[in-house]
Amino acid sequence: MSRVSSAQLKENLESIKERIRQAALRAGRNSEEITLLGVTKTVEPDIICQAYDLGLRDFGENRVQEFLRKADIIDRACRWHIIGRLQTNKVKYLDHRVSLIHSLDRMELAETLHARGEKIGRIWDVLVQVNVSGEETKTGVSPENLKDFVRNVAKLGNIHIKGLMTIAPYAENSEEVRWVFRELRNLAVDIQRESMDNINMEFLSMGMSNDFEVAIEEGANIVRVGSAIFGERVYLP
Numbered sequence: 465m466s467r468v469s470s471a472q473l474k475e476n477l478e479s480i481k482e483r484i485r486q487a488a489l490r491a492g493r494n495s496e497e498i499t500l501l502g503v504t505k506t507v508e509p510d511i512i513c514q515a516y517d518l519g520l521r522d523f524g525e526n527r528v529q530e531f532l533r534k535a536d537i538i539d540r541a542c543r544w545h546i547i548g549r550l551q552t553n554k555v556k557y558l559d560h561r562v563s564l565i566h567s568l569d570r571m572e573l574a575e576t577l578h579a580r581g582e583k584i585g586r587i588w589d590v591l592v593q594v595n596v597s598g599e600e601t602k603t604g605v606s607p608e609n610l611k612d613f614v615r616n617v618a619k620l621g622n623i624h625i626k627g628l629m630t631i632a633p634y635a636e637n638s639e640e641v642r643w644v645f646r647e648l649r650n651l652a653v654d655i656q657r658e659s660m661d662n663i664n665m666e667f668l669s670m671g672m673s674n675d676f677e678v679a680i681e682e683g684a685n686i687v688r689v690g691s692a693i694f695g696e697r698v699y700l701p
C-alpha cells in the first residue's frame with residue numbers, strides 16, 4: 465500500500481497545483497476550469513481523507529471493489545470517478561456515489577450501464593475512452609469508430625456522454641505525446657459540431673503524473689494524477 469507522509473502529501477499537492485496554474489497560464493487558460501483528479505488506487509482511506517482535508521475533492525479508482533470499500537468507510541463528500549477498464553459484471557455494484565465514469569469503451573458496457581441506470585433510477589455521466597495512439601495494449605474506441613459509437617450510445621437514455629478520455633503512451637519526454645492530446649481535443653470539437661441529443665463535450669480527461677502539463681496546454685480540463693500526489697504505488701501480493 466502506498467504511504468506518503470502528511471507533510472509530503474501537502475507539498476506534492478501544492479506543487480501539482482502550481483504546475484497546473486503555470487501550464488494553464490502558458491495556454492492562456494484559467495486554471496480554475498481544470499479539475500485535479502487524485503488517482504487513489506492502492507492509496508489507503510486515511511490518506512484519501514488527508515488529501516480531502518487539504519482541499520482535494522475528486523478521486524479516481526480503477527477497481528469497483530476498491531472504490532466500494534473506500535466509499536463505504538470514508539466520511540467525506542468525495543466525488544468518485546471510475547477511471548479504469550470497467551468489467552461488465554461489475555456494473556451491478558455501481559451506485560449513486562459514482563459521479564463520472566471515464567472509461568466507456570464498448571457497446572456491451574454501454575448497454576449494461578444503461579440497464580443498471582434504469583434499475584436504480586440513475587443517468588450516468590460518462591466519458592468515452594478513445595485509443596488515440598492505437599497501442600494494442602490500450603482499450604478505447606478507435607478514432608475512426610468514435611462518431612458511430614457516440615451516435616449509438618446517444619440512443620440509451622440512462623447514459624449522458626459528457627466528453628472524452630484518453631491515456632497517452634508512456635514517454636520520457638511528454639512532448640512526444642502532445643499530438644495524442646491535440647487529437648483528442650480535435651475529436652471532441654468534431655463531435656460537438658454534430659449537436660446530438662444526450663451528448664456534450666464538456667470534459668476532456670487527459671494527462672497523468674508524467675504528462676499533465678502538456679495535456680493542459682492542449683485543452684485538458686480533468687487531469688488524473690496518482691503517483692505525483694501519493695507516491696509510487698506499491699502492489700501487495
Ligand SMILES: *Cc1c(COP(=O)(O)O)cnc(C)c1O
Pocket residue numbers: 503505526547548631672673674688689690691692
Ligand atoms: C493509474 C492511472 C492514472 C494515474 O497514473 P499516475 O501515473 O500515477 O499519475 C491515471 N489514469 C488512469 C486511467 C490510471 O489507471
